Amino acid sequence: MALIVVGVSHHGAPLDVRERLAYQSSEVTGLLDRVRAMADVREAVLLSTCNRTELYVVEGEQAAAPAVWSLYGERLGGDASGVGYVRRDRDAVAHLFRVVAGMDSMVVGEAQIHGQVRDAWEASRSASGAVLNRLFQTALLVGGRVRSETSLGHGATSVSSAAVQLAKKIFGSLVAKRAMVLGAGEMAELALASLQAEGVRAAVVANRTFERAQALAALYGATAVHYEEAWTALADVDVLLCSTASPHVIVTADRVRDGLARRGDRPLCILDIALPRDVDRAVADMDNVFLYDIDDLRAVVSASVERRHRELPAAEQVIGEEVEKYWQWVAGLAAVPVVTQFRDEMNRVRERELAAALRRLGELTPEQRAAVEHFSQSLMNKFLHEPTVRLRAAAANGRGLGVVDAARYLFALDERRAPADETITPPTEDQR
């Protein structure tokens, strides 16, 4: 048995390759059926996001990677192996753990991948078994552990999330806070969507083109106004989002001062994401005004991205520990069929020798016959008890595969193996 992952990701594959290899959830079952038909595959899970397409496979005696490359190539219309990768066993496990933790993502530490992996596993449940179910279940826990024990997921990684972070630093909760938007461009809409997701209500949208202001206002349940009418609303809003295409400053110190006079001590957060800037720099010196421009938002982003990268070694340590734990479990799983086969084989020997002994002994009463049978059973159990216990223990403490191979060799189990023995049985609670 070998666990492999065959895939392409943003690390090596260009966008057009990733686009073509992206599978819809409705296509997953078909792909998994095909890969199982084409190769000796016992279990498979497909993970397909905008940044990666990966097939996790538990292969049998024959290598499954060529079949997977062939399926990818068929969809791509060319060979995908040149821009992809194959990882095996521990490396494959570590790879998935890194993926779930966001360590392999384009934006390191992003959390969306956690849900995507869970969805991928759910969509592939018909083709996954004990090994991959355990792998994905563990991977999701590892992702959570990395996020809680390191700051890999902390901080803003986009301009709009930095805007939210800054506003939250001032107001705490943003629920029911009111925002005014100057300019109805794409950036403003993105930032407004992020703020609204945190509970901010868009109160006023002002734009040079009134129709565009109306369209954005209708989308967010706000009131559309002309620039000239916007300044009176300044007294009532908590966040001012500026993103106009104006070539000169439109939010002057005088305009803000008039608004502030009617605000009391309430803070005003101004997010100026326009280029050139919309807000006069003198506004930043006013009491209770917190002014941030696009460079400030980018500074927040780059600081948190840098911090996330600094956390990678700590995250790698968690991954290393969890890979070892998982691999010990896999090794334990490999011992199960060997133990069963070993005991079956010994039992066959016992039955053969018992029959011969009973023939030699001649006529026996039923009680005598039962006593001899009991003796043979008991003797076999006594002989097998210690090796069985030690084989299970060795498998559980991580030395499993070597000891299992030794047991196979010593008792010639490979030569006698029945096809049914190859099936990996789901682990029992004891084995876990």
Next chain:
Amino acid sequence: MTAIAHFVAISCYVGAAALAATPFARPVGAPVRGVVALLAAGVLAHLAGLIAYARVVGQLPLTGLGPSLSFAGLVLAATLLVVELIARDVSLTLVTAPLAAVPTICANLIGFAPGVEMPGARGAWLFAHIALSFVGIAAFGTAAAAGCMYLVERRELKSRRFGAIFRFFPPLATLDRVNHIAAIAGWLGLTLGVVLAVTYSVAYRELSVPKVIWAMGAWLAVSGIALRRIVGGWQARSAAIYSSDSFAAVVAMYVAFRVAETNGGGRFL
């Protein structure tokens, strides 16, 4: 027992402050449970120390400089613990735990000599006055700590520095709310403490001018914040500046009276 328990309490307060400061050394969140557990352990040890003291001398730790300073430290630490359990935020420990540790250390250095205890109803009256005043001062201290943190974080936000303070201090609104609630709690505690002191002075014809000046100073300071917050809708920066400055003034006034007492042989707190 008293000295050992105080040593443990001081270690726990300092340890809690150090643990709350870990985000400044490494970019991970402060271990909330660890800080709260250390602080709780410190409060328990402190309480055990004062109970041991009370059993030995046969009176509550409200009279005598050492015992009353220690009691003040305990009330401040317990107030901090309650605030942090409610807010689920431990950054206030950075300022308030050292603030609780300092009077406790002073108490240990000065020693635990008991003061004169009044018998009967007079003793109970005095006890209520001292206990409420301590609660009021502890809440006032918490308001001042929140105010200091507000000012530091505000300066960071205004100057667009996005370092450890930006990441790990609570939002300005939270610090403002803690300042607000603590100022009002401080005003209630000190008002009741002062009312009891005035009636005590009238009933027993006992008056200490330095005590009256200091108590009225503290009461006026905390009343100023509480009333302007409630009546004037005052908030944020002004309250933060006023609460931290006025608390510093109250502490400075206390130290000045203590020094004068030592030089003049008078009787202060």
